[in-house]
Amino acid sequence: MKKNSIRRWIILCFTAVLILSMAASAAANYFENSNDIMEDYGQLAETCAYVASNLFLYQWNNDEVLGSTGTEAYADAANSLRGLCKTYKLDTLSIYRVDPSVPARYYYFYVAPGMEENQELQHKYALRTIPTAELLPGEEALINGSPEMQLEAGDQLPDDKIIWVSPVNDLNGSAVALISMVCDIGPIRNRIQTDFLRDILPFSMSLLVGLLILLHLVQRRIIRPIGILSDEMRQFALDSRKKPEPLKLRSGDEIGEIAEAFEKMTDDISTYVNSIEKLTQKETEINTQLELGRRVQCGMVPERTARSGDGWHVNAITRPAKTVGGDFYDCFLLDDSRVCVVMGDVSGKGIGAAISMAMVKTVIREKLTAGFSPAETLNRTNDQIAARNPENQFATAFVAALNTKTGELLYCNAGHNPPLVLREECAFMNPEPGIALGVFENAGLKNASYTLSPGQGILLYTDGVTEAVSPQRQFFGEERLREAVGAFSAGENAAEETVLRLIGAVDDFCGGNEAFDDMAVLALVYRGGEGTWQSLPVELAAFDTVRRAVFTAAGDSHEIRQALLACDEALANIVYYSGASTLDFSCKTDGDRLCVSFSDNGIPFDQTAAVLENREFERLDRGGMGLHLIRRCASSMRYERKEGRNILTLFFPLPSSSEHPNLWHPGELPAEI
Amino acid sequence: MTVEKTMDGSTAVLHLEGWLDTQNAPVLAEALNGLDDGVEKLVLDMEKLEYISSAGIRQIVTAYKEMNGALILKNLSTEVASVLHMTGLDKKLSIES
Numbered sequence: 001m002k003k004n005s006i007r008r009w010i011i012l013c014f015t016a017v018l019i020l021s022m023a024a025s026a027a028a029n030y031f032e033n034s035n036d037i038m039e040d041y042g043q044l045a046e047t048c049a050y051v052a053s054n055l056f057l058y059q060w061n062n063d064e065v066l067g068s069t070g071t072e073a074y075a076d077a078a079n080s081l082r083g084l085c086k087t088y089k090l091d092t093l094s095i096y097r098v099d100p101s102v103p104a105r106y107y108y109f110y111v112a113p114g115m116e117e118n119q120e121l122q123h124k125y126a127l128r129t130i131p132t133a134e135l136l137p138g139e140e141a142l143i144n145g146s147p148e149m150q151l152e153a154g155d156q157l158p159d160d161k162i163i164w165v166s167p168v169n170d171l172n173g174s175a176v177a178l179i180s181m182v183c184d185i186g187p188i189r190n191r192i193q194t195d196f197l198r199d200i201l202p203f204s205m206s207l208l209v210g211l212l213i214l215l216h217l218v219q220r221r222i223i224r225p226i227g228i229l230s231d232e233m234r235q236f237a238l239d240s241r242k243k244p245e246p247l248k249l250r251s252g253d254e255i256g257e258i259a260e261a262f263e264k265m266t267d268d269i270s271t272y273v274n275s276i277e278k279l280t281q282k283e284t285e286i287n288t289q290l291e292l293g294r295r296v297q298c299g300m301v302p303e304r305t306a307r308s309g310d311g312w313h314v315n316a317i318t319r320p321a322k323t324v325g326g327d328f329y330d331c332f333l334l335d336d337s338r339v340c341v342v343m344g345d346v347s348g349k350g351i352g353a354a355i356s357m358a359m360v361k362t363v364i365r366e367k368l369t370a371g372f373s374p375a376e377t378l379n380r381t382n383d384q385i386a387a388r389n390p391e392n393q394f395a396t397a398f399v400a401a402l403n404t405k406t407g408e409l410l411y412c413n414a415g416h417n418p419p420l421v422l423r424e425e426c427a428f429m430n431p432e433p434g435i436a437l438g439v440f441e442n443a444g445l446k447n448a449s450y451t452l453s454p455g456q457g458i459l460l461y462t463d464g465v466t467e468a469v470s471p472q473r474q475f476f477g478e479e480r481l482r483e484a485v486g487a488f489s490a491g492e493n494a495a496e497e498t499v500l501r502l503i504g505a506v507d508d509f510c511g512g513n514e515a516f517d518d519m520a521v522l523a524l525v526y527r528g529g530e531g532t533w534q535s536l537p538v539e540l541a542a543f544d545t546v547r548r549a550v551f552t553a554a555g556d557s558h559e560i561r562q563a564l565l566a567c568d569e570a571l572a573n574i575v576y577y578s579g580a581s582t583l584d585f586s587c588k589t590d591g592d593r594l595c596v597s598f599s600d601n602g603i604p605f606d607q608t609a610a611v612l613e614n615r616e617f618e619r620l621d622r623g624g625m626g627l628h629l630i631r632r633c634a635s636s637m638r639y640e641r642k643e644g645r646n647i648l649t650l651f652f653p654l655p656s657s658s659e660h661p662n663l664w665h666p667g668e669l670p671a672e673i
Numbered sequence: 674m675t676v677e678k679t680m681d682g683s684t685a686v687l688h689l690e691g692w693l694d695t696q697n698a699p700v701l702a703e704a705l706n707g708l709d710d711g712v713e714k715l716v717l718d719m720e721k722l723e724y725i726s727s728a729g730i731r732q733i734v735t736a737y738k739e740m741n742g743a744l745i746l747k748n749l750s751t752e753v754a755s756v757l758h759m760t761g762l763d764k765k766l767s768i769e770s
Contacts, residue, residue, distance in 0.1 A: 540696030547692075561724060561752050568726045572695040625727040625760055632759050 007223050014211045022204050026196070033195045037188055038151075042164070046149050048088040049166035049179045055080060056095055056108070056168055056177060066108060069126045078111055078122065086113045091161070091182040092121065095168065098178060100143055104131040108177060138165040142175055160185045225255045229262060236266050241277070243270045290351070297354050300361065301328045301520070306496060310590070311404045311454075312339055315495035316522035317503055319464075325518030326353030326395075327462045328361045332369075337405045340368050341524050343416060343460035344397035347436075349518070352391065360385065360395045360437065374399040374412035375447040378437065382414065382445070385438035394438040398431075398460055400524070407452040407526045412445050417466060420481065421450075422457035422488040422498065422525065428478060429458070454588065457525035459485060459498065464519025471511045480509065495523040533584045538600070542583065543571055546596075549587040554594045554654055563652035566633040567596055569626035570607060570648060578602025578646065589654060593635065597649040605646055608639045674722075676704040683713040690721035698728035705736050715740050720748035725756050737766065745769055 055077070060066065065073040085093045094110040110125035112118045135143075138150030142165060152163035163182050167175035232244050244266050247259045305316040314331045326346030334340050342364055346357040363384055367377035378399055385395070398419060400411035415436035418428045434445045452458070461481070468476040484505035485498055499521050506519070534549075536542035546567050554560050574580060580602030587596050607627060630637070633652070640647040674691030685708055693701060708715070715736060719725075737744045746768045749757070757763045 540694075543694055543696055558752065558755075562755070564724070565726055565756060568694050572726070572728065625730060629727055629756070629759060 005223075006226070007219065010215065010218055010223075014215055018207060018211055021207060022200070025203055026200050029199050030192070030196050033199070034192045037192055037195070041183065041188060042149070042151065044088050045090075045164040045181050045183070046166065048084055048090070048093070048181060049149060049164070052081060052084055052093065052095065052179050053166065053168040053177075056179075057170060060108070061176070066127065069122065074126075078109055078118075078126075081109050081111045082113060082118060085111055088181070089183070089187075091184050092117075092180075093182075094125070094180045095177050096180070097176070098135060098139055098143060099129070100135060100140075102131055103135050104129050106130075136163070136165065138163070139178060142167045142178060145175075147173070160189075221253065222255060225259065229255075229259060232262070232266075236269075240269055240273045243267060293351055293354055297325075297358070300358055301330075305329075305331060305522075307331055309333060309339060309404060311527045311588075312402060313457075313495040313525040313527065314339070314341060314522065315499045316520065317499050318520035319503070319518060325349055326357045327464060327518045327520040328357045329460065329520050329522045330361055330365055331522065331524075332365065334368065334401060337403055338401050339404055339524070340399070340401045341458075341460060341522055342368075342397060342399050343419075343462065343520060343522055344395055345416065345462045345464075345520075346395040347393050352393070356385075356393050356395065360397070364397065364399060368399070368401070373447050374401060374410055375445045378412050378414045378434075378445045379443055382437040382439075382443040383441050386441045389438050392438075394436040396436045400458065400460075402452070402524060402526060404526070407454065407456075409450045409452055409458065409526075410447055411450065412447050414443065414445055417461060417463055420459040420461075420485060421452075422459055422485065422494075422523065423453075423455075424487050424489065426459075426482050426485050426488055428482070452526040454527055455489070455525075457488070457495065457498075457523055459502070460522040460524070461502075462518070462520045465502065465506055465521060468506045468510055468519070470509050476506055476509050480505070495525045498523045527588065527590070533586045533597075533599070536583045536585050538575055538580050538583045540572060540575055542575075542585075543568055546571060546585060546587070549585070550594070550596065553587050553589050557655045559653060559655045560594070562633040563594055563596070563650070566630040566650055566652070569630050570598060570650065573605075573607055573626055574598060574600050574602065574646075578605050580646075592654050594652040594654055595649055596652070597647060599645050599647045601645050604641050606639045606641075607648055608637045674700055676700055678704065678707075680712075683711060684716060685709075685712040685714070686716040686718055688718045688721070692724040693722055693729035694724060694726045695728040698726070698732055701729060701732045702735075705732065705739070712740075714743045714745070716745045716747055718747045719750065719753055722750065722753055725753045727760070730756070730760055730762060733762070733766070 060073075060077045065071070065077050068074065081093055081095070084090075090113070092110065092112045094107055096105045096107040096110075098105055106127075106129045107125040108127065110121045112121055136150075136152050138152045141150055147167065147169065149164055149166040152165060161182055162185050163180060166179045166181070168177040168179060170176050228247060232247060236242075236244050244263075247263060301318050303318055305314065307314045316329050316331060318327055318329060326348060328342075328344050328346070330340070330342035332340055342361070344357070344360060344364070346353045346360060348356075360381065363381045364377055367380050368374070372380065378397060381397075385393075395414075396416040397414045398411065398416040399414075400409050400419075402409050411431065413431040413434040415434050418431055420426050420428055429450060431448055432446065435443050437443070450458075466476055466478055466481060470476070481502065484502050486501070488494065488498065502521055503519075534545075536545055547564055550560060550564055550567065554563075574583060578600050580600035582601050584599040585597065587594070589595070607630065630650070634650040635653050636651045638649040638651075640649075674689065674693055674697045677688040677690070679686045679688070687701075687704055689701065691697070717733065717736075733744070733746070744766065746757075746766055748770065749768060754763065754768075757766070757768075
């Protein structure tokens, strides 16, 4: 049996009740019985005392009887008393008077039923004064005038003895003598116990039987059903899908009600669990579809894009917040000298937005490639959407076409966020806001233009960036966007770095919260087409201008110092030997290299074709070393004679690309000169 | 660029500073021409020289010849040392760190 089972507690309680009630009834019974018995004995003693006192008063209280113990009269009287003693089952019986002043007792008679004992008592007490230490309390009471028989059961008596003391009153009511009756209590006790057992046993048995029946009922009606219920519950907890068998506990009592409630509950739960399973299955299917949609969308709007061409770079990132979204961007070459970038946001989220996005993006690209300007493209796209727009969805878009030769940016805005101009101090463009696509027909959007200098660019983004929310419920906003981009410098990977820096800043701002809205960011950097030509004086001092331009384009480093050495030498050669009167110069970075060009109107002079001869050290001061250094420092060179001009272009590796065969490395053998 | 001259007995020390490019090479040439005949040894301290072109190297070779080899280059920066290395001068000239 389990330590805490209800059954155990019930049995314990029953046992306690049984023992307590038996003890209580036994105590009550014992008390009553012993009282009854003592009363019976008391009455017998009183009768005995009455007979003895009458005999003493009226027959024996004279000198004839009490003169001496040897007389026949005294012996007759003593025998009569012995008869009384036997009749009333007394141990001893004595008649005496008390002298309380001594204190002492003067015995008239002292008899016992037994012959020997009687003779001994007669001999010892009869007609003698026996002093005593103190009187019994009953004796005191009688001397003081109490008319009632007194029971002595005090400390001075042996355990199994009791004494009744009764007065012998004369006609005046005064006690002339006392009668003391000593009785052995043993038989009385035996009788009390016998009576007690006789009374208590049947009572206990019936109580025990009653309790057993009760226990059985409790077991059958409460404990067993509860056990069945708890087993069923355990079973059900293991597998909530399976409906349990009916319990058959319809007893109609409270347990039955619980069982009914349990059956109903399990019924409900298993139905519920089964329907949840079905729902989960359905949700998994939907998620699979969404995932499929996301992959299709990723095909249309890749999460990362990096493209570049002669003089331009584009880098873009999109991040749909919920599997599929409405943000999109596009980037493609229109022809040799024009690159188009598109950034847009279709209202709403999820599949509906994704489908609309696919349509809007496709239409915009189709119009642009068909040769329409950004404004025409957006106007036509708008009309097309507005004509059939059952869900009243709308889209914002910014479309720009960059002339990669001139840096001219032709753009049109249809309600989209203003782009950020990437330059040393970035600032937002202030385009006509236009109107979102799909709202009204004939949007009347117009083209605008902006000219980018080499090394500048624009950053396009969706409102998912500016409306990103921090844990403190703040928006990211345009100012943080501008700060995140910082001072823009058109390095080799400037477009990618800018985009990543911005996304990183938004993520930090959101503090790890997944961005609520989807977002897209695109950076277009114009690096200059052929490079910008500037004219230089045909003199050695022009090197200062060259040096500034090279540092501006590519920074200062060991590699760039070596490039400058080649430029210095080339410039010196032009100044000394070409006889030119005009000189133009351009400098740009292109991919991983630096391109420096010199164009002069001097005599045809191909510095790349000059034959290098080995020279003795002593003749090094005569010149010729310059060409050697140019060859050593430039990774490649190109010479053209065009329209009466020498055009020399030197290419150098930029520091980020470390390996180059012509670079000097410590430990290499020095070149022969 | 600037050239500063200090004398130590018969040893002349030229402290070169800045860019010794083609247009600045004459500044060094002038300083070399300005040396007394009594100078027996020439030291070029290049600690602050950031850059050297072939024209500068030519001046150094000229000085080497005029001093009959009594020329010492001191405190070369990596940039300058690499150019001397490319032209093979580092094998011929006395270079002190």
